[in-house]
Structure formats: structure tokens, C-alpha cells
Amino acid sequence: MANTYDIAYDLEKQIRESDEYEQLKQAYQAVNEQAEAKKLFDDFRQLQLELQQKQMTGEAISEEEAKSAEQSFQNIQQHKEITALMSAEQRMSLMINDLNQIITKPLQELYGTLEEENK
Amino acid sequence: MANTYDIAYDLEKQIRESDEYEQLKQAYQAVNEQAEAKKLFDDFRQLQLELQQKQMTGEAISEEEAKSAEQSFQNIQQHKEITALMSAEQRMSLMINDLNQIITKPLQELYGTLEEENK
Numbered sequence: 001m002a003n004t005y006d007i008a009y010d011l012e013k014q015i016r017e018s019d020e021y022e023q024l025k026q027a028y029q030a031v032n033e034q035a036e037a038k039k040l041f042d043d044f045r046q047l048q049l050e051l052q053q054k055q056m057t058g059e060a061i062s063e064e065e066a067k068s069a070e071q072s073f074q075n076i077q078q079h080k081e082i083t084a085l086m087s088a089e090q091r092m093s094l095m096i097n098d099l100n101q102i103i104t105k106p107l108q109e110l111y112g113t114l115e116e117e118n119k
Numbered sequence: 120m121a122n123t124y125d126i127a128y129d130l131e132k133q134i135r136e137s138d139e140y141e142q143l144k145q146a147y148q149a150v151n152e153q154a155e156a157k158k159l160f161d162d163f164r165q166l167q168l169e170l171q172q173k174q175m176t177g178e179a180i181s182e183e184e185a186k187s188a189e190q191s192f193q194n195i196q197q198h199k200e201i202t203a204l205m206s207a208e209q210r211m212s213l214m215i216n217d218l219n220q221i222i223t224k225p226l227q228e229l230y231g232t233l234e235e236e237n238k
């Protein structure tokens with residue numbers, strides 16, 4: 001029987017050849033070819049990251065920042081290349097989450113069972 | 120060719136049958152059978168979690184809390200069942216990290232390439 005790493009490499013190949021990955025790649029290329037859309041999207045991602053970091057560290061988000069994020073989100077949604085990319089990212093992310101849940105089931109069982117025993 | 124999910128299930132099976140998983144399971148059982156060690160370890164994990172959450176939210180950790188964590192860590196290290204479990208957890212974690220790196224390589228490549236293009 002193939003070993004754990006061989007199977008992981010098979011899975012990697014399969015992900016690389018999946019429709020989800022192919023569509024994500026194409027959606028990224030489409031955004032990259034549109035300089036304006038690309039800049040708007042990069043700015044949105046950057047702002048999103050900054051706000052997430054503030055939330056994580058419990059720092060207050062000003063009304064101005066919240067408005068700016070809302071405005072940025074409205075702007076990017078005007079570009080069909082960006083909405084297509086966001087959909088493709090979400091589909092990819094769902095697949096990866098599904099795969100992770102399958103793969104980490106043995107660990108979830110181990111910790112879950114022990115938690116039960118502790119009750 | 121088998122599909123993505125079939126291969127993920129193969130990988131799950133392989134992880135479940137790995138030496139790393141078998142040893143982790145046994146190490147957990149050994150700690151669970153020792154009521155004193157189990158309690159010390161649960162308390163240590165709880166304390167560790169609380170301190171991590173404080174660090175993440177930027178909350179100050181008092182000298183007393185730091186000493187308490189240090190003492191708790193020294194206590195658990197007296198129990199060979201606990202040190203064995205911590206080693207087993209680390210080996211399992213290394214394997215899972217390796218597998219994740221393999222599987223997510225297509226995504227790292229996609230984002231990495233785009234980051235390069237942005238420079």
C-alpha cells in the first residue's frame with residue numbers, strides 16, 4: 001500500500017487538476033489583466049486584513065474605517081472579474097475545508113472521545 | 120482515476136493506521152488512566168489556553184500568572200506519561216503539517232506567483 005506521503009502527493013495532483021483550481025486560476029488571471037480592478041481588489045484585501053487584525057487584538061474600528069471598508073466592497077462588486085474571483089475562491093475554500101475535515105477526522109475522534117470521557 | 124474525495128479518504132485511513140496516530144492514541148490512554156497526571160495536564164492546557172488568548176488580545180500577563188504557568192509546566196514534566204504524550208502530539212503535528220504543505224502547494228503557488236507579479 002502506498003505510504004501517507006505518496007497519497008498526499010496524489011491528492012495535491014488531484015487538487016491541481018480540479019475544476020475548482022482551474023477556475024480559480026483563470027479568475028485570478030482575469031483580475032490581473034485588469035489594472036483598475038486589480039488595484040481595487042488589492043486595496044480591499046489590505047483594508048480587510050487591517051480590520052481583521054484590529055478585531056483580533058480588540059482594537060476599536062472607527063466609523064470612518066467601517067465606511068471606507070463598505071465603500072471599498074461596493075466598488076469591487078462593480079467589476080465582474082472580481083465577483084467571479086471571489087466566487088471561485090469560495091468554491092476552492094469549501095473543497096479544501098471538506099478535504100481537511102476528512103483528513104483530520106482521526107484527530108477529531110481522539111480529542112472528541114477524550115472530552116466525552118472527561119465529562 | 121479516483122476522485123479528490125476518494126483520495127482524501129485514503130489519506131485519512133493512512134493517517135489512522137500510521138505509527139504516529141497509534142502512538143498518540145496510546146499516549147493519551149496512558150495519561151487518562153492516571154487520574155493525577157490527567158488533572159495536572161488538563162489544568163496546564165487550560166492555563167496555556169488562557170495565556171494564549173491574553174497574548175492574542177494584547178492583554179497583560181501578570182508575574183503571578185507567568186510563575187503559575189512555569190510551575191504547572193514543571194509539575195507535568197514529572198510525569199513520564201505526560202512527556203510521552205507531548206512528544207507524540209508533536210510528532211503527529213509535524214506529520215499533519217507536512218501533509219498540509221504538500222496538499223496546499225497549488226494554492227501557495229497561485230498566490231505566490233501573483234505576489235511576485237505585483238512587485
Ligand SMILES: [Ca+2]
Nearest residue numbers: 114115118161
Ligand atoms: Ca480535557
Ligand SMILES: [Ca+2]
Nearest residue numbers: 042233234237
Ligand atoms: Ca497582492
